[in-house]
Amino acid sequence: MQATLRLPWKWLLCFLAAPWPSQPEKLFHSRDHSDLEESVLRQAKPVTDLHSAQLFLSKYGWTEGSRKLLAAGLSGNPGLREAIAKFQSFNRLPVTGQLDKATLAAMNQPRCGMPDHQLPGATVPRIMPRGGSLDPSPREHPKWFSALLGRQRPKRSPPRAFSRRLLRWRLVGEGYSSQLSIEEQRFVFRLAFRMWSEVTPLVFKEDQLSPPALVDIKLGFGTGQHLGCSRPFDGSGQELAHARHFGDIHFDDDEHFTSPSSDSGISLLKVAVHEIGHVLGLPHLDQTGSIMQPGYTHPETEFELGWEDRRAIQALYGSCEGPFDTAFDWIRKEKTHYGELVVSFSTYFFRSGWYWLYENRHNRTRYGDPILTPVGWHGIPSHDLDAYIHVWMWGRDERYFFQGNHYWRYDSDNDQAYEEDEQGIRYPRLISEGFPGVPSPLDTAFYDRRTGFIYFFQKSSVYAFDVSRNQVADSYPKRMTDVFPAVMAQDHPVRDLDSAYFSYAHNAIFLLKGNSYWRVVNARDRQHDPSLAFNGLLPRQSISQKWFDICDVHPSTLTMN
Structure with missing residues (x-):
């Protein structure tokens, strides 16, 4: 019988507290490891009829999620007609309340996987018009922001707002894309974080060495069931990426992501900038030209954050100040x-x-x-x-x-x-x-x-x-x-x-x-x-x-x- 090795408890605590070798951290995966299996490129199922439209509207926050009224059809479901009308208004389509071709086309547009109306009753940070001045009265915050300050307990996890100005990020070792080199991916993400840093007091630092718990924002690619996420990707053609409220950003590797210099495919930079906006606390905005619009359009030229995006993020984190040399x-x-x-x-x-x-x-x-x-x-x-x-x-x-x-x-x-x-x-x-x-x-x-x-x-x-x-x-x-x-x-x-x-x-x-x-x-x-x-x-x-x-x-x- 082997003798039991007994270690002093103080030595054990020191061993546990010691820094571990810097290796890509293992993320939590599905119990059956299905999200580790290599997948064949899949195509997302298009929205073609009332049933799939109802599922779409429920997924993106336009309805309460009940499917009991599907059998009644559109004529017998005023709530569904109202949801379609609101979706049409949000996307600047003719408001008819009917599932017409233009509405179906908008629903099948490549887009962000985050809901358009995530928290009922939440307000969007006030946006300043070009050339305007900021209102000196106290800023109004959405309900989820008040919850972060401890005034009430939210029913769902709110978009994360950070109290520190230096935020650390990492492209996780098990979440590399199969389409771009690792250096290309990191370059795009550095540029995406920089674009937000250029308009806020926030500073973003890539951190490949610290323990995972000290990294604020983790990014990774996956397909279908991926990276331990409870929300699987749908395949190429619709949902491009989504952000989890505690700092994770996932990209659907079934999509054809490309570098900023490419004229084809899906711009990884534009999608990354959008998803970082969510992690920082921004909802979807319906202003034309905003990076926070839910639908994806390929940038014709080098894009930058619009006035609406800058004012919205500064409503949360403040503006940049002096002094200057x-x-x-x-x-x-x-x-x-x-x-x-x-x-x-x-x-x-x-x-x-x-x-x-x-x-x-x-x-x-x-x-x-x-x-x-x-x-x-x-x-x-x-x-x-x-x-x-x-x-x-x-x-x-x-x-x-x-x-x-x-x-x-x-x-x-x-x-x-x-x-x-x-x-x-x-x-x-x-x-x-x-x-x-x-x-x-x-x-x-x-x-x-x-x-x-x-x-x-x-x-x-x-x-x-x-x-x-x-x-x-x-x-x-x-x-x-x-x-x-x-x-x-x-x-x-x-x-x-x-x-x-x-x-x-x-x-x-x-x-x-x-x-x-x-x-x-x-x-x-x-x-x-x-x-x-x-x-x-x-x-x-x-x-x-x-x-x-x-x-x-x-x-x-x-x-x-």
Whole structure:
């Protein structure tokens, strides 16, 4: 008889707590292992008649799920007619309440497997129209969101809303697709998570090493009975994917998923972005162009999240805020085919070694930003810029970046910083040499074309530098509160600005600090109200209400552009 090996209980606890080797985790499978068997490509059964339409409407939340009235037919079932009418309205079809060809076509469209009306009585996060302002009143949340806060216990598992900003995700080892390489799959998912990160304070990190319990969102492919899921896939042609409310996303591998560069098949990127929206807490939306529409349409070009999607997700997680290292408008002078000189501008925001181009026409950042500073700006410091100024006057057109005790002149024609300019001046150069009387390091600066002065800010002081005389103007430095007086008492940044710049889009000067900005009174303001002080600061406003979606992303996705 073998002796029993007895281990101290403390040793056993240490053994259990020790990190295990990093291997693809085993997911729970069907007891008979049927979801591990290789399957032949199956086709989904189409919706062709009243019976299959009833099953469809029940599956996607349009009816209560009872099949008792099927025998009565459509004429004897007002509830079914009403469900068809609501489905038609949701899909922008003629509302007839009849199962016509257009309705059947919509029901057979490839789509998400999540219900369109998941929780009766739930409300959709309020959506802002383009150019609108957010309502300052407290946000209204759907009932499932209140349940997450502990005010009531839901009858069903609600869509998951996360309280942390850093979320970890993983493509599970037993859920690889048979159609794309593993690297292609991971690339698509990194890009899909990045698209949500570009418009929210959320940051997504791929995590292949942590224990499964520490991974927030798990993704995988399967067919039929799959990955231990209680909801089997139907085969090629209808349900593309579904999201489980505790962080799992499953894709039907019977579908022909393709990479973003393909013009055929089902775009895995678009489907993944949609399903991630569900895991983050978004329901289906019926707005045209929304990624959260339940039906799939192939993207004609590179798609991006629509205004409705951005406002809906920000109603749950908030908007992206400051601070910024610097912000400015970059002026470009170009000649038309007729030789006419045309001036255009682009707005840029810099923070922590990244930069964003802001599309003023669309009131949002450029798709795919942020980008690492050295990628787009050659020869200037890669991090922690203090200021940018553009001296633009008769006979002079010079651009400078500032950091610490030095400054760099930028050659816009060759898109790089000068090592030596046409006057033989070498860069970087000490600020005290090029701008005598100006201290360093600076907080920020901007050039005011109205006066021909560069305003340098350091702590609570302002130095007005007269460009034509190459010296600090008489009676300067002054306190910031004297040069830029508050229009409303006690509403002033006082000191330590992050950035200041003249915006050609708004024809105004802005001072930025933290999550707030102050606009400087301009000539138009004084025409309407002559009592306003010259260079007065109007009351503070939130940066997120003026400039949308200037959001950080995880560093692992910065090289995807």
